[in-house]
Amino acid sequence: MSYDLVIKGGLVATASDTFAADVGIRDGKIAAIAAALDGGAETIDATAKLVLPGAIETHAHIEQESATGAMTADDYRTGSISALYGGNTSFVPFAAQHRGQSVTDTLALYHERAEKSVIDYSFHLIVTDPTEEILKKELPEAFAGGITSFKVFLTYDKMIVPDEAMLDILVTAREHGALTMVHAENNALIKWMVKRLVETGHTAPKYHAVSHPAAAEAEAINRAITLANFVGAPLLIVHVSTEEGANLVADARRAGHPIFGETCPQYLFLTRDDLDKPGAEGAKFCCSPPLRDVKTQEDLWRHLQAGTFHLWSSDHAPYRFDESGKLSAGPNPPFNRIANGMPGIAMRVPLLMSEGVRKGRLSLNDFVALTATNAAKLFGMHPQKGTIAVGADADIAIWDPEETRTVTAADMHDAMDYTPFEGMEITGWPTTVITRGKVALSGGELHAEPGDGKFIARQPFDFTGYTNRPFPELDPAAFGVKLID
Numbered sequence: 001m002s003y004d005l006v007i008k009g010g011l012v013a014t015a016s017d018t019f020a021a022d023v024g025i026r027d028g029k030i031a032a033i034a035a036a037l038d039g040g041a042e043t044i045d046a047t048a049k050l051v052l053p054g055a056i057e058t059h060a061h062i063e064q065e066s067a068t069g070a071m072t073a074d075d076y077r078t079g080s081i082s083a084l085y086g087g088n089t090s091f092v093p094f095a096a097q098h099r100g101q102s103v104t105d106t107l108a109l110y111h112e113r114a115e116k117s118v119i120d121y122s123f124h125l126i127v128t129d130p131t132e133e134i135l136k137k138e139l140p141e142a143f144a145g146g147i148t149s150f151k152v153f154l155t156y157d158k159m160i161v162p163d164e165a166m167l168d169i170l171v172t173a174r175e176h177g178a179l180t181m182v183h184a185e186n187n188a189l190i191k192w193m194v195k196r197l198v199e200t201g202h203t204a205p206k207y208h209a210v211s212h213p214a215a216a217e218a219e220a221i222n223r224a225i226t227l228a229n230f231v232g233a234p235l236l237i238v239h240v241s242t243e244e245g246a247n248l249v250a251d252a253r254r255a256g257h258p259i260f261g262e263t264c265p266q267y268l269f270l271t272r273d274d275l276d277k278p279g280a281e282g283a284k285f286c287c288s289p290p291l292r293d294v295k296t297q298e299d300l301w302r303h304l305q306a307g308t309f310h311l312w313s314s315d316h317a318p319y320r321f322d323e324s325g326k327l328s329a330g331p332n333p334p335f336n337r338i339a340n341g342m343p344g345i346a347m348r349v350p351l352l353m354s355e356g357v358r359k360g361r362l363s364l365n366d367f368v369a370l371t372a373t374n375a376a377k378l379f380g381m382h383p384q385k386g387t388i389a390v391g392a393d394a395d396i397a398i399w400d401p402e403e404t405r406t407v408t409a410a411d412m413h414d415a416m417d418y419t420p421f422e423g424m425e426i427t428g429w430p431t432t433v434i435t436r437g438k439v440a441l442s443g444g445e446l447h448a449e450p451g452d453g454k455f456i457a458r459q460p461f462d463f464t465g466y467t468n469r470p471f472p473e474l475d476p477a478a479f480g481v482k483l484i485d
């Protein structure tokens with residue numbers, strides 16, 4: 001047999017197995033996995049390296065306008081390049097529908113923006129305006145076009161979806177096999193806190209954390225799960241930042257509901273003390289939900305180890321530390337006028353390798369699940385993406401588990417002027433990244449071109465293993481009334 005490329009001598013790991021093998025690639029696909037393969041037009045020596053599925057980033061804000069008009073610093077070129085340097089071979093950023101906009105037009109705009117991506121991509125829709133037309137026509141059309149997930153917000157005045165509309169959205173999603181993602185924080189509680197803090201002159205960045213209490217997250221997660229379970233719809237709670245929130249996700253899973261959780265590196269490696277840096281520096285660490293404390297870091301590690309979270313995502317939301325981003329309201333902005341979010345798309349996977357796998361907190365297989373396989377399964381891309389198997393896309397990251405580097409902003413290869421992880425010493429880095437059989441990155445050199453990335457039309461949510469039964473009030477067999485399809 002002949003191959004375009006053979007990766008020789010590495011230790012291959014999937015979400016279930018770790019084994020020494022050569023991997024043969026032909027026409028952009030994995031064609032063979034065997035103890036020894038010859039016949040490669042090109043060969044990569046992976047001795048003492050890990051050969052892993054390319055990671056899949058499923059929470060990133062790229063070339064996205066916020067509801068207040070702020071544009072992220074990264075576009076699809078820089079965002080995808082930075083992702084590649086962090087071992088990612090595909091990503092699923094958001095396409096944000098703002099109020100009054102059509103979903104169809106929004107998607108067309110993001111399809112155009114994403115043409116310069118160097119890695120494969122899809123989008124989650126952000127839905128802020130679920131009109132009848134959108135629920136009945138535009139969302140089903142989007143799902144049919146391979147956009148099988150979307151995000152709603154239970155907070156922010158310009159984004160918030162009331163509970164009744166949330167039920168409409170969940171039912172539409174369930175009917176069409178789409179996965180709803182939710183930003184779960186109680187809007188009223190946050191606004192009540194912000195008002196009191198600002199009125200009393202407490203406006204430094206550190207009060208951002210005070211204004212978004214753990215209770216706000218717990219209440220909204222509980223509500224979102226209750227609504228989803230009521231109609232039997234799958235739900236992903238994104239960026240869970242508290243023990244209370246993680247416990248709610250774990251309880252729902254234990255009860256057999258299709259409820260999923262995601263957490264992010266910032267909640268395990270940073271704390272609210274970072275918001276208290278001198279001057280406006282704390283603005284760099286303003287994100288929502290906010291950074292918490294050391295105990296919460298330990299709680300979230302425990303939940304990560306226990307399998308509560310399916311996803312480990314960056315929530316890359318890059319706003320520069322200048323007037324285009326964090327300082328748009330002036331050099332010393334009040335905490336409630338600082339763009340929410342921080343960059344991290346290049347660091348998500350190396351942080352988990354270093355602090356998770358290398359420090360013995362997670363197995364290599366759990367690492368693969370959290371960074372690639374679970375995302376591919378949850379978002380309808382498996383087995384094309386997210387694993388090393390014959391027939392899958394040859395999306396592979398070769399890692400040197402021994403390489404140690406100190407994190408610097410320049411090494412992120414993004415359009416940002418800081419990284420919140422500056423100065424951390426990280427062991428384990430991707431050295432070669434292969435996208436659909438092409439060496440896109442090797443030895444720090446980029447070989448990918450804008451346009452190399454292609455759109456991934458995703459499959460519907462897979463309900464296998466979940467009962468998917470709504471509450472009895474919606475079951476025609478129980479009360480003789482048919483209220484949903």
Ligand code: DUC
Pocket residue numbers: 061183238239287288289315317340341
């Ligand atoms: N939610 C996100 O998911 N990212 C950035 C800000 C936010 O509110």
Ligand code: ZN
Pocket residue numbers: 183238239288289
């Ligand atoms: Zn969010």
Ligand code: ZN
Pocket residue numbers: 059060061315316317
């Ligand atoms: Zn986000």
